[in-house]
Amino acid sequence: MKIELPRGSGIGADVTGVDVKRMTDAEVDELKAAVYRHKLLVLRDQSADEAAYLAFAKRLGTPQVYLQANYHHPQYPEIFVSSNVLEDGRKVGVAGTGQYWHTDYQFMSAPLSTTLVYPQILPTHKRETYYIDMVRVYESLPARLRNRVDGLRAIHEAKWRYKLSADDIDRALVDMLELIEAHAPPVSHPAVLKHPITGGPALYISSGFTTGFVGLSRDENEELLNELLDFVERAEHVHTHTWQLGDILYWDNRTVIHKASTTPPGEQSKSYRIGVYDGHPFYTNGSEQETRTTVEGVRLSWLTVPRRRNPTQ
Numbered sequence: 001m002k003i004e005l006p007r008g009s010g011i012g013a014d015v016t017g018v019d020v021k022r023m024t025d026a027e028v029d030e031l032k033a034a035v036y037r038h039k040l041l042v043l044r045d046q047s048a049d050e051a052a053y054l055a056f057a058k059r060l061g062t063p064q065v066y067l068q069a070n071y072h073h074p075q076y077p078e079i080f081v082s083s084n085v086l087e088d089g090r091k092v093g094v095a096g097t098g099q100y101w102h103t104d105y106q107f108m109s110a111p112l113s114t115t116l117v118y119p120q121i122l123p124t125h126k127r128e129t130y131y132i133d134m135v136r137v138y139e140s141l142p143a144r145l146r147n148r149v150d151g152l153r154a155i156h157e158a159k160w161r162y163k164l165s166a167d168d169i170d171r172a173l174v175d176m177l178e179l180i181e182a183h184a185p186p187v188s189h190p191a192v193l194k195h196p197i198t199g200g201p202a203l204y205i206s207s208g209f210t211t212g213f214v215g216l217s218r219d220e221n222e223e224l225l226n227e228l229l230d231f232v233e234r235a236e237h238v239h240t241h242t243w244q245l246g247d248i249l250y251w252d253n254r255t256v257i258h259k260a261s262t263t264p265p266g267e268q269s270k271s272y273r274i275g276v277y278d279g280h281p282f283y284t285n286g287s288e289q290e291t292r293t294t295v296e297g298v299r300l301s302w303l304t305v306p307r308r309r310n311p312t313q
Contacts, residue, residue: 001027003041004157011133011239011256012040016131020046020056020248028059029259031250032278035114036197039255040131042241043248046118050076050272053248057116057274060250064275070094073272083270084144084263085121093270098260101132101233103253104207104275107158109187111282112275117249123267127243130259131251136194138203145231148224153214153286154205157181164177167218188214193283195254204283206257232257254282 014032018027020043035041048056054076057063057298063078071094073079081093104112119127138146159180171179191213193204207229212221241249251258263269 003030003038005038009039009225010136010243011038012042013038015041015043016045018043020048021052023059024058026054032060034119035250035252036195036255039133039135039240040239040249042242043250046248047246047275048118048248050079051279053116053118053272054078054274057276060116061113061276061278066275067108071097071202078274080273080275081270082119082260084275085268085270095269096263098258099262100208101257101259102206102274103204103257104205105253106189106204106209107156107187110277111189112253113278113280113282114156114276115249115251115253116274116276117271118273119243119245119247119269119271121268121270122243122245123263123269125267127269128261129241129243129249131239131256131260132232132237133239133242133256134202134204134232135200135255137151137237138201140237141203141228141231145228147301149191149228152191152216153188154191154210155188155212155214157186158209165202182183185303186211190283190286192252194285196280196282199284202255203228203231203232204254205229208257208259260274 001023002016003013004016005013015031015034023031031041036054040133054063054114057078065077066072066080069077071080071082073081074092082095082097084095085092102114121190141149189204191203192201194201205225205228210225212218212230216224256307305312
């Protein structure tokens with residue numbers, strides 16, 4: 001197995017000379033260590049069916065089953081299906097997922113440690129996923145912004161990204177919002193988390209899920225969040241991965257945010273995602289108890305106010 005940095009890239013590494021169906025324990029351990037070092041790994045030239053792909057994920061940790069069943073693969077619920085392709089005339093999975101900056105399960109008390117994505121069908125035109133290194137972003141923050149965000153807890157919500165399913169027909173919008181909030185109520189996490197393996201800091205916010213900060217007024221939240229997100233999403237921070245068939249991407253959700261590109265009209269796209277808990281705490285500052293109680297305390301003041309910033313890309 002060879003792990004090497006692509007030329008001209010500020011993030012990630014290519015992994016070649018290995019088959020995920022036949023990896024040794026030593027190779028699996030090397031891969032798990034490398035994802036924290038490089039943040040994003042691209043395993044090239046893979047050919048695994050669903051069972052083998054899931055078996056590989058289980059060697060990396062504990063695969064997650066996503067909270068909404070309409071995303072599940074019909075035989076393997078751990079596989080989250082992003083697809084606009086009908087199978088035997090039936091819709092399988094959800095189309096157009098993740099086309100906004102986010103990190104997986106950021107809106108839950110236990111965010112996903114790591115993510116695997118394996119494309120099955122790619123559009124004729126290029127298919128991309130974009131990444132931002134949030135360790136680098138934190139290090140690059142102007143001192144004024146870093147001082148403001150250090151020590152804060154960021155609030156994350158899922159309901160604004162809820163995708164309608166067949167079960168939602170005849171359901172009022174307010175009822176759908178209440179339903180998703182019942183399954184995934186707002187949570188808070190440190191806005192700057194301490195990584196459990198590297199010990200380093202990373203900014204942990206995104207325009208997809210972050211709605212504000214605990215303890216700030218509405219105006220203070222809007223000002224600080226918009227200023228931070230404008231800095232985070234600068235073009236010079238964005239790393240673009242262009243997909244090739246046979247790629248399996250593996251990344252650390254603590255240190256990168258990501259966004260999928262749109263699929264050109266009339267073209268097909270299908271990929272399999274598996275979220276994997278790596279057995280480590282998501283961060284080593286703060287606690288799960290804080291995650292629940294601090295959000296409950298601000299629910300009636302800040303969380304009921306719609307966000308001004310709601311980007312679509």
